[in-house]
Amino acid sequence: MQQGGVSKATKTLNLSEDIFAGMDFVLRGGGRTIKHREYFHLAKGRDLGFNTVLAFFSKLSSGAGEQLITRQTLRLGSLLPLPEFLSFYYAHMGHYLSQWAVSWGLPVLTLVWLLILLNGCEDANDLSIKCSATGQSAASVMAEAWQYIYSGNLLIVFLLAQMAPIFFEVWMQAGLVTSIIRLVKQLLTLSPIMFIFQAKVIGFYTMNELKYGGATYVATGRGLPTERRPFVGVVTDSGRLQPGGLYLDYARITYYDGAALLLLMVLVVVAGGMDNTGPQLYGIMVSLCLVTVSWLLAPFIFNPYQFRPSCWANDMKAWLQFFLEDGGSHWKKWFTQTQLKPRRGFRATILDTWKHAAVAAYGAGQT
Template identity: 25%
Template sequence: NHLFHGCRVRFHYGHPDIFDRMFHLTRGGISKASKTINLSEDVFAGYNSILRRGHITYNEYIQVGKGRDVGLNQISKFEAKVANGNSEQTLSRDIYRLARRFDFFRMLSCYFTTVGFYFNSLISVVGVYVFLYGQLYLVLSGLQSALLIKAHHQNMKSLETALASQSFLQLGLLTGLPMVMELGLEKGFRAALSDFILMQLQVASVFFTFSLGTKAHYYGRTILHGGAKYRPTGRKFVVFHASFTENYQLYSRSHFVKAFELIFLLIIYHLFRKSDGKFHVMVTYSTWFMAMTWLFAPFLFNPAGFAWHKIVDDWSDWNRWMMNQGGIGVQPEKSWESWWNAENAHLRYSVLSSRIIEVLLCLRFFVYQYGLVYHLKISHDNKNFLVYLLSWVVIISIVGLVKLVNCASRQLSSKHQLIFRFIKLLTFLAVVTSFILLSCLCKLSIMDLIVCCLAFIPTGWGLLLIVQVLRPKIEYYAIWEPIQVIAHAYDYGMGTLLFFPIAVLAWMPIISAIQTRVLFNRAFSRQLQIQPFIIGKTKRR
C-alpha cells in the first residue's frame, strides 16, 4: 500500500483509487469542465492542493511488484494515454497558475516533471521536419547549388563543416550522457559503460526512437484537436503474435505515414543535392534511422514477427480487413472503412482555429509538386506559374476517372458483371497507353517518371487530409465517393509496401530464429518454438 499525504489518497500499485470526497471539496475537487480532462485525475488533485497552499509528501510503506506492460502495443497504448493526459495538462489553467507562482528553479522542476518532457519530444520531431523541408527548399529552388558554387570559389567550407559536426549530436550520445552518469554513480563507470553497450545490442535505441514518435504524435494531436481518452492496455501474456492488421491500425497515422514522408524528403534531397556524398551521409543518416525505426519497429518487437506461417495468415487477414464493407455497427477491427472513419473522428469536433491550422500544415505536401514539376524535361526550364496549374489537370483527371469507375461499379457490377469488368479493362488499357504515349512524345526518362511519382503522390495525400477537415461540408456530395476510394488505395498501397520487406525476411528462417533469441530469454524462446506444434496438434484434434 502507498499513501499520498496531503491529498489523502490511497494508492493501489502506484495509482490513486480512492479519494476523500469531503477533503477534496475544500481543495477544488478533481472534476473539471471536460469529461476527458480527468485522464490525469491524480495530477489535477495535486495541482489543486498545491494551489491552495497544501503540502504533499509521498510515503511508501510496502513496495510490491506491479504487473507492467511488456508488449510493444501495450506500451504504446499506455504512452499514448499519458501523452494525451499531458496535453490536457498543458491546456489547463492549473499548470499556468502554478508556473506564475513558482520561482525560476521550481518552475524548471515543474516543467521537467510534468509537461516538459512531452513538449521536448514534440519539438525534437518538429525540428527534423523543419530541417528536411528547409533542405527541400534549398535543393528545389537551386539555392543550395548557388551557395555551394560561391563557397567553392571563395574556398569556404564553414557551412558543410557546421552541418557535419552537428551530426555527431544526432547520435544521441549527449541525451544518453545523464543516464550513463547516473549509472556510473550507482554502479561504477565500468558497469555503466557495459550496460550502455548492452542496451545498444538489445536494440534499445530502436525502441526509444519509436516511443519518441508515439509521444510526439499523441501529444501534438491532442494539443491541436483535443480528444484525449482512456486506452485500456490489459496485462495479457505477450508471447503471442500481433497481426499485421492490428499493427497497421495502431501505428499507421502515428508512425508509418510520417516515416514515408521522411523517406520521400530524403529521396528528393538525395536526387537533387549538389553537396559531397560524405557530407550528405553525415547529415541524413540519423533521419534514415528514425524513418526505418518508425516503419519496422512494431514488427521487430512482435513475437514470431518473421515466421512464415504467421506472415501468410497476416496477409489473408489484411486483405479481408481492407475489403470488408464498413458502416453502422461494424467495428474498426473488422473493416478498413469503419477504422478510417474512427481514425479521423476527432476532426469533426475540432474548433475552427484548429481546423485552419491543420489545413495550413497540410499545405506542406503541395511543395513537392510545385518544386518538382519545374525539374521535368517536359517543362523545358519554363518557370511560368501556368506549368504548375497545368499539372493539376493530371490530378483532376484521376479523380474524374475514379468517379467514372465507381459509378459503373454501382450500376453494372451486380447485374452486368461482364460488362463492368470489360469497362475496367478498357479504362486500365487507356491509362497505360496514354502514359506510354506521353512518355515517348515528351521523351521522359526513368528519372522523370520517378520525379512524377514523387510529385503527385504527396499532393494526393495532402488533398485527402484537407477533405477530412472539410468532411462535414462535402460528405453528402458526389465527390465524396471517389475520395474514399482514393483513400482506400493509399492505405492499401502503404500496407503492401510495408508488408513486402517483412515477407522477404520471413522467407529466410534464420531471421525468425535470430529475432526470437535477441528479444526473449530461453523460457520465452522455448515457448515460441513449441507453440506451432501445440497449435498443429490442437487443429488435428
C-alpha cells in the same frame, strides 16, 4: 470552486492522475506535506512489451495535453518562482512538448533542405542562396551546414548527454562494470530505434489532444510480452475477421509520416543534394535512416515471431479480408474513427485553416 470546481472532475484531466493531484495539492499551499507509502504485492506486475509500453505512454501524453490548457497550469506558471517553474515544466509538460519538437525537427529540416536545393542559386530571388561570388552549388552549401551540425564533438556530446542519466544511476547502484554492460546491451537490442518511435508516439498524442481533444483511457492489461501482435487482425475459427493489429495501431501515428520522410529523402537525392558532397552528409543520412527505419519498421522489429512464415500467411489472409469482407466495412469503420472523427469540431477547423493558410502564404511569397 476557485480551484477549478467541477471541471476537475473531467475524466480526461485525470489520465495522469498523480500529476494532476500534485498540481492541486501545490496550489492549496498552507505548508501541507504528502506522506508517500509504497506497497508491494505478490504477482503484481505490468506487461513490458512494445505495444503495452506505448499504450501507457499514449494515455499519459493525452492526459498531459489536457492538463496543458487547465487553469491549474496557468496558476502554477504565474505563481511559481523561476527555478521551481522550470523544474515543474521540464519534469512534466516540457518533456511531452520536447518529444514533439525532437520528432518533427528532422523532417522539417529535411523539407527546408529540399526547398533550398529546388530554389537553386538564382540571384533574382532574394530568398535564394547567393552562390555567384563563391561558385558553390546549393548542394555543397547545405553539405557544409550539415557537416557543421553533425560535427564529431557536437554529436559525441549529444549522445553522451542522452546516455548519462541511466549510466550514472546504474553505476551508483551496481557498479561501473554493470553500468557499461547495461549500456552495451541497450545498444545491441536496438534501443535507439525504440526510443525514436516512443518520442514520436508521445509527441503525436500530446499535440493531437491540443488540436482535436478526445482523450480516452487506454487499458494496458497484464498480458505476456511474448504474444505476437498481428498486422491488421486475426481470422477466427468461423472465418470472420477480428480487426486489431500493428498497422491499425500506428498508421496515422508513424507510418504515414515515415513514408513522407522517405519520399523527402528520395526527392533530395533526385534534386542533386548528394552531388559532390563526399563524407559531409554521413551524419544527416545516418540520422534520417534511423528515423525512417524506426517510424516504418519498429513495431515489426519488436513484435515476437513477426518473421515466422506461417504468421506471414495469416497476416496476408487477414489483410485481404480487412479490405474485402462485408464490402470493405472494416477499413471504412477504421478510417472514420481514426482519420475523420478526430478532425471534426470548431477547434480542429480553426487550427487546420491556420495551417493551410500558412502554407499558402509561403507559396505566395515564393512566387
